[in-house]
Amino acid sequence: MFYNSTRNSSVKVSSAEAITQGISAEGGLFVPESIPELTPDEIKAIGDMKYADRAAYIFSKFLTDFTDAEIHYCTDNAYSTKNFETESIAEIAHLFDGTYMLELWHGPTCAFKDMALQILPYFLTTSAKKINLDKKIVILVATSGDTGKAALEGFKDVEGTSILVFYPEDGVSPMQKRQMKTQEGGNVGVCAIKGNFDDCQNGVKAIFTDDEVKSALDANGMMFSSANSINWGRLVPQIVYYVSTYAELVKNGGIELGEKINIVVPTGNFGNILAAYYAKHMGIPVNKLICASNINNVLTDFINTGVYDRNRKFYATVSPSMDILISSNLERLLYIMTGRNDEQIKEWFGQLSSEGRYEVSDDIKAKLKEEFCAGFCDDEQTKSVIREIYEKYSYTCDTHTAVAVKVYNEYRASTGDTTKTVIASTASPYKFSSAVLEAIEGSASDIDEYAKVDRIAGLSDIPVPSALADLKNKPERFGDVIEKSEQKNYVLNTLGL
Numbered sequence: 118m119f120y121n122s123t124r125n126s127s128v129k130v131s132s133a134e135a136i137t138q139g140i141s142a143e144g145g146l147f148v149p150e151s152i153p154e155l156t157p158d159e160i161k162a163i164g165d166m167k168y169a170d171r172a173a174y175i176f177s178k179f180l181t182d183f184t185d186a187e188i189h190y191c192t193d194n195a196y197s198t199k200n201f202e203t204e205s206i207a208e209i210a211h212l213f214d215g216t217y218m219l220e221l222w223h224g225p226t227c228a229f230k231d232m233a234l235q236i237l238p239y240f241l242t243t244s245a246k247k248i249n250l251d252k253k254i255v256i257l258v259a260t261s262g263d264t265g266k267a268a269l270e271g272f273k274d275v276e277g278t279s280i281l282v283f284y285p286e287d288g289v290s291p292m293q294k295r296q297m298k299t300q301e302g303g304n305v306g307v308c309a310i311k312g313n314f315d316d317c318q319n320g321v322k323a324i325f326t327d328d329e330v331k332s333a334l335d336a337n338g339m340m341f342s343s344a345n346s347i348n349w350g351r352l353v354p355q356i357v358y359y360v361s362t363y364a365e366l367v368k369n370g371g372i373e374l375g376e377k378i379n380i381v382v383p384t385g386n387f388g389n390i391l392a393a394y395y396a397k398h399m400g401i402p403v404n405k406l407i408c409a410s411n412i413n414n415v416l417t418d419f420i421n422t423g424v425y426d427r428n429r430k431f432y433a434t435v436s437p438s439m440d441i442l443i444s445s446n447l448e449r450l451l452y453i454m455t456g457r458n459d460e461q462i463k464e465w466f467g468q469l470s471s472e473g474r475y476e477v478s479d480d481i482k483a484k485l486k487e488e489f490c491a492g493f494c495d496d497e498q499t500k501s502v503i504r505e506i507y508e509k510y511s512y513t514c515d516t517h518t519a520v521a522v523k524v525y526n527e528y529r530a531s532t533g534d535t536t537k538t539v540i541a542s543t544a545s546p547y548k549f550s551s552a553v554l555e556a557i558e559g560s561a562s563d564i565d566e567y568a569k570v571d572r573i574a575g576l577s578d579i580p581v582p583s584a585l586a587d588l589k590n591k592p593e594r595f596g597d598v599i600e601k602s603e604q605k606n607y608v609l610n611t612l613g614l
């Protein structure tokens with residue numbers, strides 16, 4: 118299996134090269150040249166494996182340059198009860214008749230990003246070795262909360278790597294800040310920037326392409342890499358849990374082998390739902406992929422009209438990990454849907470960066486409608502759905518997951534489609550405790566984050582994840598706050614260059 122670039126189909130690299138490079142030199146994203154297929158027998162057999170082996174089975178189809186031993190080294194290290202609080206890794210809960218919650222947040226940082234970021238460090242270091250890149254990999258991350266912490270936990274003490282995370286001093290939740298400041302590990306660094314998320318991200322991008330920094334790294338046997346969701350190494354682990362869930366439901370009798378399901382995904386960067394699309398085209402029987410957005414509903418409009426227009430107001434919502442106006446992974450979907458037309462992709466994404474808008478052809482509009490449905494949900498609706506399912510089903514969900522439930526309820530009511538359905542649950546309710554508690558109790562409370570967590574624990578039957586429970590007693594290790602102009606020197610100093 119080779120990988121092409123969405124902006125130049127003649128680029129052809131191995132998976133190890135795609136993963137270490139992160140993004141193709143001309144700015145395109147790496148995409149496998151074909152989608153490997155699973156037979157019904159294979160899907161059935163996957164149900165009898167443990168999660169790490171299910172993952173290894175899927176990876177062996179995409180990462181064909183990895184040996185079995187290399188793949189198992191990665192999966193066994195990532196998907197064990199050392200890192201996840203449940204044996205099954207991705208837990209399935211039955212919400213109501215034929216509607217399942219796929220809980221992707223039993224990892225160390227309590228959000229679904231752990232599913233990919235627990236394994237990415239192993240993919241990266243193994244890939245670097247395979248292509249004889251005998252260098253220490255330095256990961257730089259700008260984060261608005263979830264990605265930074267998940268990357269820190271993933272790369273913590275992984276040999277041959279170090280990681281440095283920048284976050285906006287006033288732009289993350291108190292719990293997220295505490296999670297990062299108390300981070301453990303000998304190869305990690307965390308620093309706050311006096312500025313917003315864009316300042317952090319612009320700084321990181323400038324450092325990535327700075328020639329002075331680059332040659333200093335080179336001279337010291339180091340190289341930069343990215344843990345961002347444009348890396349194929351973050352997408353492929355997400356395909357696994359959709360295949361795994363289908364196989365698991367067949368095994369436990371929830372569905373028949375061959376029966377179609379709907380998949381609902383709360384979406385921001387279009388990564389998680391693109392993984393579901395890949396699972397479908399590998400052979401998982403899927404009726405509709407349902408794309409759920411918050412009030413930043415650029416994707417809802419795109420799927421419904423074929424016009425992508427980011428020229429709109431940006432809203433800060435109670436589901437902040439979906440507050441995104443540029444969904445990078447859409448580029449991969451459109452590349453596949455246009456029959457791998459790199460010229461067309463360059464034109465549309467050129468328009469997106471110059472005018473903030475593009476419109477796809479009628480043919481693509483029809484294909485989008487055939488595969489996807491889309492809807493959105495505002496903050497008030499998000500909170501009322503949290504309360505509704507708490508009261509009706511005694512189930513407590515986070516704000517992002519609630520967006521998906523709301524969009525699904527509307528889909529079901531308007532279409533009458535009762536196909537069995539899997540809803541991706543992307544974060545623990547404890548991670549967004551303020552909004553969740555407000556939703557359940559009906560009014561905002563000014564007690565501190567830990568007290569909110571305790572109160573939710575009293576109201577729900579979900580145990581407090583140990584990673585959050587321990588936080589109160591952990592010493593703070595990282596208190597640096599710098600001006601954005603100091604970011605480059607900070608990186609050089611931290612790396613001892």
Ligand SMILES: *Cc1c(COP(=O)(O)O)cnc(C)c1O
Pocket residue numbers: 228229230263346383384385386387388389390438439517543544
């Ligand atoms: C990142 C994130 C999302 C959005 O996922 P995408 O892959 O960007 O679509 C949804 N929910 C939570 C909790 C997240 O952290």
